[in-house]
Amino acid sequence: MIETEHTELMEKLQTHFAGKIVRKDLTKKIKEGANVPVYVLEYLLGMYCSSMDEADIEAGVQNVKTILAENYVRPDEAQKIISKLREMGRYTVIDKISVKLNYKDDVYEAEFSNLGIKNVPIANKYAADYERLLCGGIWCIVQLEYFYDEGDKNRCPFVICKVTPIQMPSLDLEEVKAARAHFTDDEWLDLLLRSTGMEPSGFNKRVKCLHLARLIPLIENNYNLCELGPRGTGKSHVYKEISPNSILVSGGQTTVANLFYNMGSKTMGLVGMWDCVAFDEVAGIKFKDQDGVQIMKDYMASGSFARGKEEKNASASMVFVGNINQSVDTVLKTSHLFDPFPDVMANDSAFLDRMHCYIPGWEIPKYRPEFFTDDYGFITDYFSEIMRELRKISYADAYDQYFKLGNNLNQRDVIAVKKTVSGLVKLLHPDGNFTRESIEEILRFALEMRRRVKEQLKKIGGMEFYDVNFSYIDKENFNEEYVPVPEQGGGKLIPEGMGKPGHIYTVSHGKSGMIGVYKIEMQMSSGTGKFEKTGLGSDREAKEAVETAYRYLKANGKNISGTISTTTKDYLMHVQDLNGIGMTKMLTLPAVVAIASVALGKPSISSAVILGDLSIGGTIIKVEELANTLQVCLDSGAKKVLLPITSAADLGTVPAELMGCFNIIFYQSAEDAVFKALGVE
Template sequence: MAELNVIDEVESANVIINKKLRQYFDGKIVRKDLTKAIKEGANVPVYVLEFLLGQYCSSDDPEIIEDGVRTVKKILSENFVRPDEAQKVLSVLREQGSYTVIDRITARLNIREDRYEAEFSNLGVREILLEPGHVSKYDRLLCGGIWCIVQLEYEFLEEERRSMPIRVRKLTPIQMPHIELDEIKEARKEFTKAEWMTILLRSTGMESDKFTEREKWLLLARMIPLVENNFNLCELGPRSTGKSHIYKEISPNSILVSGGQTTVANLFYNMASRSVGLVGMWDCVAFDEVAGITFKDKDGIQIMKDYMASGSFARGKEEKAASASMVFVGNINQSVDVLLKTSHLFEPFPDAMAYDTAFFDRMHCYVPGWEIPKYQPDFFTNEYGFITDYLA
C-alpha cells in the first residue's frame, strides 16, 4: 500500500508540473520520449528536433501528437540538408527554380558592398544576399548563426553574371530567435524549488524521480559552466554516467573537443588569420577524455592556465579576453579508494597536468562522477521538459 501511495503522489506531482508547464511555457516544452523516438532515425541536432516537436506536438491528445510526429518526420526527410547531398539539393533548386531547406544560417555584414550575406553550413554556399529585415528581426543570425527553414529561389540572369543566382525568399528560424528573460522570471515564480529542479533535469532528458537529492544536485552542477562565464569544472568518474552528453547535445552554445589533441591557434588565438579560437566563439569548451589532452605547442598548457585564472591570455603583442567556461571530463578506471591510496583524484589527467598544482588550483568545481549511477533505460524521462534550445 505504501508503494502505491508513493506512485500516486509522484503521478499527481507530474500532472501538476505538466499542467503548469503547458500554462506558462506553451510552445517551449516538448515530451522527451518523442525526442528519443525521432532522434534515433534523424541526424539533426536535438535542439532543432525539439523546436519542431514543440511547435507540432504541444498537446495531450494522442492523435494530435501522432499527426505532429508525422509532420516533423516529413519536414526533416524532405528539407533537411545532409552535407553529402548538398550538390543534389543545389541541382534540384536550379531545375525547379525554388526549394525549401533546413540548414544552419550565419549572417555577416559585407561592409564593402553594404549588404548582409548568408552562409549555409550544410549546403556549402555563401554570399547569399539577405534582407536587412531578417537580420534585425533575428539577431542571432549574426551571433554564430541559427538553424532555419529557408525558401530559396534560383534565377540566373545573363546581365548579372557576377552576382549569386540564389536568393532567400522566406526565412523562418527553428531555434529560438531570441528569449525574454523577464518572461522566464515571472513564470518561474509559479513553480516550487523542487518542481523547478525536476523540470531542469527532465529538460536534459533525465527523470528526476530516479535520483537521490544528492545525485540531482550533482547532475545540475554539470550545467554550471553553461550559465557562468569563465567557470572551470572537472568531472572524473566511471563510464556510462553521461559526463560528456550534456555538453554535446543540450546546448548549441557548447562544444565538445574529442580526441584530446589541440593547438593554441585552434583553442585561443590564430596569429596568422588574426582570429580568436574556440574560447571566443563558444560559451563552454569541454574536453572529452582528459587523459588524451595534448598541445602541439609547448606553451599550450601555460596559456590555458593563464586563461583559466584570469579569463584572458596573451598572444603576440596583444592580450585577448574571452568568457568561455572550461570543462574537463574523463574516466576513472579503478575504485576511488584504490586511487586515493595509490595516487590522487586528478590522476587520469596527462602527466603535464596531473602533477601541476597550479593547474588544479584554477578549478572551481570537481564533480565526483563516481557518485552518479550508471545510466539505465528507465533513467530517461518520458515527461515534458523545456525545448533544449530554450533551456540553453
C-alpha cells in the same frame, strides 16, 4: 496520490509555461530516425507540438517528421537535395552552416556542413547579427535559390535568400522568476532534469544534484569544471546536445588561434563566441602551440588572455570531461584523480588549482533506457536561453546572511565555492528566494566539489596545499561544520588495529621522486640462516638496503634479544610498493624492525609508520621533506610515527594542524627503534 501530484504539476506547467514545454518522448521518438541535435528537433516540436491534445500532438509530430524528411539534409542525400533545388528553383533546408570572409573579393561566404556546398555568398547582415556563424557554425533553416548565369560561369549558382538560426527569438526572465514561486524545490529540480532529457525518478537526490552541477558552466561565466568517470554516464551529452550555446571540442587537439584569438585574421576564437567550451576525452588534449596551456591557465584564472599587443576578455566556461578506467579506490591508492589528464596538465598544480569544481563521475550510474524521460520538460532552446540570461546576474554571496566560510579556504577556494553556489542558486532559485536549509545544502555541495580538487593538489603539490579541511560556520550559534569528500574515507593503506609480526610500514621517496607507502612482510622458518627477498625486482639499491639490515642484525641482534637467531632460522622478506611510484632505497631501518618483529613473534604497535633510515656504519639518517612525508602518513591512515631524533630540528617546518594528528615517538638508535616499534619497555 502520485497521479494527482503529476496532474497538479502538469496544470502548473500549462498555466506558467504554455508553448514552452515539450513531451520528451516525442524528441526521443524522432531523434532515433534523424541525426540532428536535440535543440534543433525541439525547436520544430515547439512550433508544432506545444498542445496537450493527443490528436494535435500526433498531427504535429507528422508535420515535424515531414519537414525533417524533406528539408533536413542527410549527408548521403546531399546531391538529391541539390538536384531538387535546381529543378524547383527554390528550396528550404535545415543544415549547419559556417561563414568566413573571403577577403580577396571582400564577401562573406557560407559553407553547408551536410549539403557539402561551400563559397556560397551570404549577406553581410547575417555575419554581423549572428557572430557564431563565423566560429564553428550554427544550425539554421535556410531558404535557397538556384540561378545559373550562362554569362558568368564562375559565379556561384546558389543564392541564400533567408537565414533563420534555430534559437528562441526572445525571453522574458521576469516571467520565469515569477513562475518559479509556484513550484516546490523538488518539482523545480525534477523539471530541470527532465528538460535535459533525464527521468529524475530513477535517481536519488545526490545523483540529481550531480546532474545539475553539469549545467553550472552554461549558467555561470568563466566557470572551470572537471568530470572524470566511467564510460556511458552522459558526461558530454549536456554540452553537445542540450544547448546551442556550448561547443564540444572532440579529439582534444586544438590551437591557440582556434581556441582564443587568431592574430592573422584578427578574430576571437571559441571562448569569445560560445558560453561554454567543453573538451571531450581530456587524455587527448594537445596544443599545437608551445604556450597553449600557459594561455589557458591565464584565461581560466582571470577570464582574460594576452595575444599580441593587447589583452582580450571572454566569458566562456571551460569544461573537461574524460574517462577513469580503474576503480576510484585503485586510482587514489596509486596516483591521483587528475591522472587521466595529459602530463603537461596533470603535473601542473597551478593549472589544476584553477578548477572550481570536480564532479565525481563514478557516482553517476551508467545510463539505461529507463533513465530517459517520457514526461514534459522545457523546450531545450528555451531552457538554454533562460540559462544564458541568468549569466548576467550573480548570487555568489547568497550564503552570507546565514554562514561564513572556515579558515582553511584560501582566495582561490573562496572564489570556486562562491561560483558554484551562484550557479546552483540560479538553477534552483532563479528568483533569489531560498530557505536557510536549501542554501546550506548548496554550500555543502560547493565545498565538497572544490575540496576534491584540493585533496588531489595535496597529493601532487605537497605542503603548499595541506589545508583541505573545508568548513563553514553558522553565524547564529557559531557551530563549525566540516565537509568531507566521500571517496577519501575508508580504504586506508595503513589499517587500524594490531598487525601480524613482521608486518611493518614505512613512508619515503620512491624511484619517481614521489613520496609513497611501502609495506614489508616477513616469514620465518627453521633452517640454516638463509635470507631471501621478493618484490624488489631488479632494484640494486633496494636489495643492498635490506641486505645491510640482515647483516646489521647478524652483528647486533644480541643487543636486542638473545632469542634472535640468524643461524637456525631462514627468513623470507617481501616488500610492496603500495602507491606504485617505484621502489625506495630507504629500507634498511624498517627491515631491521621487520626481521626483529618476526624473530621475536611480536607485532608492531597499531597504525604505526617507521620513518628514517640506517647507514652501513650504523648511523641514523634523518627524514627528507619531513612535512610532505608526514602529510602522506596522515593520508594513508597512520596514527603513530616513529621518528629519528635527528629529525626533531625539522619539526618547525611542519604545520601545527598536521603535527596534532599524530603520536610522535622519537628513537635514537636502531635498537631503540625496534623496542619502541614493538612496544617493548
